Amino acid sequence: MSASLHLTIDGRPVDVQPGETILQAARKLGISIPTLCHVEGFAPSASCFLCAVQIEGMPNLSPSCAMPAADGMIVLTNSDEVRAVRKTALELLISDHAGDCVGPCQTGCPARLDIPGFISLIGKGDQRQAAQIVTDDLVLPASLGRVCPRLCEQNCRQCNVEESLSIRNLHRFAADNQRLAIDPYRPRKEPATGKRAAIVGAGPAGLAAAYFLLRRGHGVVLFDAHPQAGGMLRYGIPAFRLPRHVLDAEIKMIRDLGAEFRLGQKLGRDCTLDQLRRDFDAVFLAVGAQGSRGLGCSGEELAMPALEFLEKITDGQPPAVGSDAIIVGGGNTAMDASRCALRLGAKSVRVLYRRTRREMPCLMEEVEAAEEEGVTVEFLVAPIKLERKNGKLNLTCQRMELGPPDKSGRASPVPIRGSEFEVSATCVIAAIGQAVDFTVQEAADLAFSKWGIEVNTNTLATNLTGVFAGGDAVTGPDLAVRAVAAGKLAAASMDQYLHGQKVIGSPEAVNVLMSKLSEEELAVFLRGIEEAPRAPMPHLPAEQRRTTFEEVELGFTPETAARESRRCLGCGCGKAIPCGLRSYATQYGVDPTRFVGERRHFVRDSSHPDIIFEPGKCILCGACVEVARQAGEELGMSFLGRGFEVAVASPFGRPMAEALKTSAKRAAEVCPTGAIMLKGTGCGGCRKG
Ligand SMILES: Cc1cc2nc3c(=O)[nH]c(=O)nc-3n(C[C@H](O)[C@H](O)[C@H](O)COP(=O)(O)OP(=O)(O)OC[C@H]3O[C@@H](n4cnc5c(N)ncnc54)[C@H](O)[C@@H]3O)c2cc1C
Ligand code: SF4
Ligand code: SF4
Ligand code: SF4
Ligand code: FES
Incomplete structure (x- = not known):
């Protein structure tokens, strides 16, 4: 030696x-x-x-x-120098990487649902696994499957060909299907940690936090001022959009996991934040945005706040609306209130909005559904006085025109002088917007921002040790799926806190996302995909809808769901989870856009029975060349070309099945990126081949 x-x-x-x-x-x-x-x-x-x-x-x-x-x-x-050089090396590799780490749709969903994954399972008829993915990622998949404004669908690659996949309706299908199954999916729990968290607010944010904390083995007690859990999903959104039995079943699953609910308990009235901090190991504030804004004109106290109106309907004590209802506002709340007013017997229901249809902050399909049912929406109108006259309400309004954009980026409404007019109504409902109830602040030295409770956006930690906050209580009135995502993040941070670890939240993995695809690249995705229009959602007939709070959207049949799932292009990388390039890029805080230039062409060769070859992801390590050589392959893989044009490929353009006859699986194992991956693995990869 x-x-x-x-x-x-x-x-x-x-x-x-x-x-x-x-x-x-x-x-x-x-x-x-x-x-x-x-x-x-x-x-x-x-x-x-x-x-x-x-x-x-x-x-x-x-x-x-x-x-x-x-x-x-x-x-x-x-050393700092070493780390900087490694980061640059990764950024250079990533800038030349032709592929998506995850489907573009997934990056659009705030809760990061594995969309290609569950859709491909629906296509294969594996409904249980599909339900497992949506339940694990979304917590309230059947509820979100009815009310989410489908942020994911805007990113769907099918939009380049046809309309986007009907992602929301598909996860509603997966969840509904499972709810009715004999042996539905039940999430597993880690062993008990002995730690207990208090969650104030049992809306989507609080419920999501509870679900993930329980699964990590912590005890959870949810406090809510209302007699029932669900937050705005129950007390805001009407039953014809979200039937209560659907919400109840999703809440029951969280209760079955071990959540204790203390309902009718209001923070600031029945307990204080100091008490909760003393009695529990951590606290999550998810109190939402419960305050209603007034009309902002004289006589505004004569208008009923939309939240109060909707809540009374949920409580089974619907207010009298009379024959002529006027709703002021242009968001989801205004649309919901108008459709409820119709169902409560109003002959005329008018929504007054001060901007135009384009600026409405709700889904266009909600406006269209209201109009179909008989609601009239009048644009560029704002109230200036509300008074009682001859036993009715009299609303003086003013016409508006659009001016320059305001802070929200939307065109601002500007009053037109001399355009005043009067309308009379039997009830006026103010659906102007909600606000966070700042009385929680009085309970302790909690820091507040302009919108709500102030938090570190990476961890949702507040200024008080062990106290976290999320959902509408932090952002102001927003969306249910963002509240769910906040609950998920809070649970990750609280889990770290409860284990005495550094609180870092759940940092996102780096995502390489191909920008616009060329026609040839798109053709690669479309290979083997059925060309079909988006499946329409069956609805209750408009005539029938006016008289009932029964659900309007009836859901997909198994056949429709299967057909719709076959439209999915299975975007995303089959090796997304174990890929070394992505893991290191995340670890080194790489900016995938630092060296933006012309990327390589995306090509996929699926001709081999066991593997998929995507040469645009190859980093020229030569491992597959060596694997083939050691296996004694006749043809093997080779470095072809010179200089910047060099590539690893099957020699003489021969099929991959000839190049890697016996060593394909080993090549996929050693390939450090998704350039060579096994068929039928990973997210979205299950559909490729
Ligand atoms: C009419 C209406 C329609 C909507 N439509 C949609 C839609 O179609 N799609 C969509 O994505 N979003 C919609 N939203 C918004 C969505 O419902 C909210 O963004 C979401 O519910 C926020 O969740 P959260 O958990 O943060 O708060 P919330 O849902 O508001 O829940 C907060 C909970 O905290 C409780 N609470 C408050 N204060 C206290 C206290 N001091 N002590 C104890 N408990 C307290 C409340 O009782 C409530 O249960 C709608 C909202 C409304 C009002
Ligand atoms: S929750 Fe919303 S954004 Fe997420 S997948 Fe469902 S519809 Fe898309
Ligand atoms: S085609 Fe499928 S995987 Fe691709 S973006 Fe759309 S839903 Fe996602
Ligand atoms: S193993 Fe082969 S295909 Fe994979 S990165 Fe290395 S050279 Fe490229
Ligand atoms: S150069 Fe050493 S691992 Fe790549």
Whole structure:
């Protein structure tokens, strides 16, 4: 045995044999150096430079996987310079990467539902697995499947061909289907930690936080001022959009997981924040935005706040609306109130909105549904006086025109002088907007922002130790899916806090997303996809809707759901989870847009029975070339071309099945990116092939 070499790595001495590399020496010390192109037992290709280290006396960094250790060397593996060089190496690799880490739809969903994953399972008829994904990611998938404004669908790649996939209706289908199953999916819980969290507010944010804390083994008590849980899903959104039995079943699942509900308990009246902080190990404030804004004109007290109107309907005490109802506002609340007024017997229901249809902050389909039922929406009208006259309400209004954009970016309404007119009504409902109830602040020294409770947006921690906040209480009135996403994030942070760890929330993995696709690239996605229009949602006939609070949207049949799921292009990478490039890019805080330039063309070769080859993701490590050589493949893989044009491919343009006859699976294992991946694995990958 030859004499050992002595070197120092990160200040620690180590002995190695001649011929061993710095990477091997570091591993002896348990020092981890990131590698992408390196495969144990293969000659180094030194193509990625991720394993770069600093060697005293050398002007440049060196790849540790290829650099032999030498006697007396002093090596640094984690200096600022080393980290900066690794980050740049990753950014360069990523800038030339042709592929999406996850489907574009998934990046649009605030709760990051694995959309291609569950849709492909519906297509395969595996409804239980599909329900598992949507329940795990969304918590209230059947409720969100009815009310979410489908943020994901705006990003759907099918929009380049036809209309987007009907993602919301598909997860509603998956969840509804499971609810009615004999043996529905039940989420597992980790062993009990003995820690307990108090959650104030049992709306979507509080329920989501409870679900994820319970699953992590913590005890949860939910306090809510209302007699029933659900927040605005119950007391705001009417039953014809979200039937109560659907919401009840989703809440029951959280109760069955072990949540304790203390209903009719109001923070600030029945308990204080100080008490909760004393009695529990952590607190989550999810009190929503319960305050209603007035009409902002004289006599506004004569108008009924829309939230009060909707809540009374939920409580089974619907207010009398008379024959002529006027609703002022242009959001979801205004639409819901107008459709309820119709159902309560009003002959004329008019919604007055001060901007135009384009600026309405609600889904256009909600406006269309209201109009179909008989609601009239009048635009560019604002109230200026409300009074009682001859036993009726008299609203003086003014016509508006659009001026320059305001702070929200929407065109601002400007009054037209001399355009005043009067309308009479039997009831006027103010649906101008909600606000966070700042009385929670009085209970303790909680910091508030302009919109609500102030938090660190990465962790949802407030200024008070152990107190977190999320949902509408932080953002002001927003969306149910964002409240669910906030509850999920809060649970991750609270779990870290309860385990005494550093609270970092749940940092997002780096996502490479292909920008606009060329026609040929799109054709790759469309291969094998049925060309079909988006499946329409069956509705209760408009005539029938006016007289009942029965659900309007009737849901997909299994056949429609299966057909719709077959329109999905299965975007996203089949190797998204274990891909080294993505993991390291996330770890090093890489900015995928730093070196934006012309990316490689996206190509997919699915001709091999076991693997998919996407050469635009290849980092030229040569591992597959070596795997094929060692396996004695006749053809194998080769480096083709020169300089910047060099690529790894099957020689002579021969099919991949000929190149990797016996070593395809091993090639997929060693390939550090999604360039070679096994068929039928990963998110979205299950559909490719
Ligand atoms: C009429 C209407 C229609 C809507 N339509 C849609 C839609 O179609 N799609 C969509 O995505 N979003 C919609 N939204 C918005 C959505 O409902 C909210 O963004 C979402 O419910 C916010 O969730 P949250 O958990 O933060 O708060 P909330 O749902 O408001 O829940 C807060 C809970 O905290 C409780 N609480 C408040 N103060 C206290 C206290 N001091 N002590 C104890 N408990 C307290 C309340 O009783 C409530 O249960 C609508 C809202 C309304 C009002
Ligand atoms: S919750 Fe909303 S954004 Fe998320 S997948 Fe469902 S419809 Fe899309
Ligand atoms: S086609 Fe499917 S995977 Fe692709 S963006 Fe649309 S829903 Fe997502
Ligand atoms: S395809 Fe081959 S050369 Fe390219 S990254 Fe994968 S293993 Fe390396
Ligand atoms: S250069 Fe060493 S792992 Fe890539």
